[in-house]
Amino acid sequence: MAIRTIKKDVYNVGAIDWDRELFDELIPLPEGTSYNSFVVVGSEKTALIDTVDPEKKEEFFRNLDELDLERIDYIVSNHAEQDHSGLIGEVLEIYPEARIVTNEKCKGFLIDLLLLEEKSFDVVDEGDTLSLGDKTLEFIFAPWVHWPETMFTYLREDKILFSGDFLGSHLALSNTFSNDDAQTYLAAKRYYAEIMMPFRTLIKKHLKRLEDYEIDMVCSVHGPVYKDPAFIINHYKDWVCDKVANKVLIPYVSMHGSTLKVVEYLTDELTNRGIEVLPINMTSADLGKLAVELVDAATIVLAGSTVLMGPHPKMLYTAAMINALRPKTKHISIITSFGWASQSTKTLKSLLATTQAQWLETIDYKGYPKPEVLEKVKALADNILEKHKELNLF
Ligand code: FEO
Numbered sequence: 331m332a333i334r335t336i337k338k339d340v341y342n343v344g345a346i347d348w349d350r351e352l353f354d355e356l357i358p359l360p361e362g363t364s365y366n367s368f369v370v371v372g373s374e375k376t377a378l379i380d381t382v383d384p385e386k387k388e389e390f391f392r393n394l395d396e397l398d399l400e401r402i403d404y405i406v407s408n409h410a411e412q413d414h415s416g417l418i419g420e421v422l423e424i425y426p427e428a429r430i431v432t433n434e435k436c437k438g439f440l441i442d443l444l445l446l447e448e449k450s451f452d453v454v455d456e457g458d459t460l461s462l463g464d465k466t467l468e469f470i471f472a473p474w475v476h477w478p479e480t481m482f483t484y485l486r487e488d489k490i491l492f493s494g495d496f497l498g499s500h501l502a503l504s505n506t507f508s509n510d511d512a513q514t515y516l517a518a519k520r521y522y523a524e525i526m527m528p529f530r531t532l533i534k535k536h537l538k539r540l541e542d543y544e545i546d547m548v549c550s551v552h553g554p555v556y557k558d559p560a561f562i563i564n565h566y567k568d569w570v571c572d573k574v575a576n577k578v579l580i581p582y583v584s585m586h587g588s589t590l591k592v593v594e595y596l597t598d599e600l601t602n603r604g605i606e607v608l609p610i611n612m613t614s615a616d617l618g619k620l621a622v623e624l625v626d627a628a629t630i631v632l633a634g635s636t637v638l639m640g641p642h643p644k645m646l647y648t649a650a651m652i653n654a655l656r657p658k659t660k661h662i663s664i665i666t667s668f669g670w671a672s673q674s675t676k677t678l679k680s681l682l683a684t685t686q687a688q689w690l691e692t693i694d695y696k697g698y699p700k701p702e703v704l705e706k707v708k709a710l711a712d713n714i715l716e717k718h719k720e721l722n723l724f
Contacts, residue, residue, distance in 0.1 A: 378421065384412065
């Protein structure tokens with residue numbers, strides 16, 4: 331992908347990964363991704379803000395060559411993860427006079443991860459500025475989006491926020507700017523759910539902090555540039571706030587139909603009570619589908635078969651991911667079917683140890699669900715209805 335001009339003397343020399351299917355060998359990328367790397371040319375100095383994944387080395391250096399910079403004075407590293415930092419060492423080989431500008435914690439990570447030399451760094455503190463002549467970079471510390479060392483860089487004169495991973499989207503697009511709100515919304519929400527959601531409380535603080543800044547553009551390292559920052563910032567405010575939707579998410583796995591019968595019954599009972607329900611078959615659904623629905627579901631009911639006394643492995647994965655993603659869900663329950671005996675509910679509960687959601691009654695049953703099991707499911711639906719009323723979701 332060629333160089334993209336963001337504004338006069340501000341360029342994206344990053345790369346697009348049209349074919350990448352998985353991030354961290356975990357997160358599915360249905361629409362590929364991009365690694366944005368920005369060049370800011372001041373009247374006296376030039377800064378490169380983040381690099382790209384080493385897989386895209388050729389494209390990145392071709393763009394830098396095309397830009398034909400006389401020099402790079404600073405390599406600003408907002409985040410040490412290798413998809414943005416991985417080529418810092420190679421940039422230094424070409425521009426040996428460049429200084430790596432980052433915070434103390436990020437410096438430590440870069441030394442550990444990339445074996446960079448301590449002498450190459452200029453360490454900045456919260457609120458520090460760096461003059462490029464007629465342009466000024468300001469550093470805003472924003473830890474835990476999504477690593478502990480993350481920071482933003484604000485280009486004062488152009489009112490551009492270089493936000494690192496924050497506010498990004500895994501979206502491979504040739505467009506420089508976001509111009510399809512629906513597509514960007516879905517990709518950004520999925521990205522938030524998979525990567526940022528565990529840090530919701532801190533993100534609230536960062537968003538509050540950004541209210542002090544006039545921002546005309548947001549340049550994340552993944553996805554298109556936002557010319558209308560309010561679009562993404564307001565959606566983030568909605569996602570991180572404590573408000574939940576009148577929705578029940580039912581991730582399930584059914585081996586022989588016993589669990590599916592209960593899932594269908596519960597879906598009907600909740601629907602009849604005016605509650606939105608989303609059953610997700612975890613046999614085939616990917617993490618993103620689950621994560622994006624976790625963003626605002628008021629209640630989760632895990633429903634699964636038993637394999638060799640324990641939960642179906644897909645349900646083990648589901649419970650572990652829900653625990654890791656820390657959604658703002660208010661209530662949670664488990665339904666387990668088994669053939670002869672089961673430790674499934676106990677095991678799943680232990681995997682959900684850090685959930686802040688309130689536990690509702692759980693249901694375990696042997697074989698195909700009998701009328702008394704369905705009565706319990708009906709009672710669970712009644713309880714969920716009451717809980718949602720208490721949350722003022724009607
Ligand atoms: Fe896009 Fe945290 O790396």
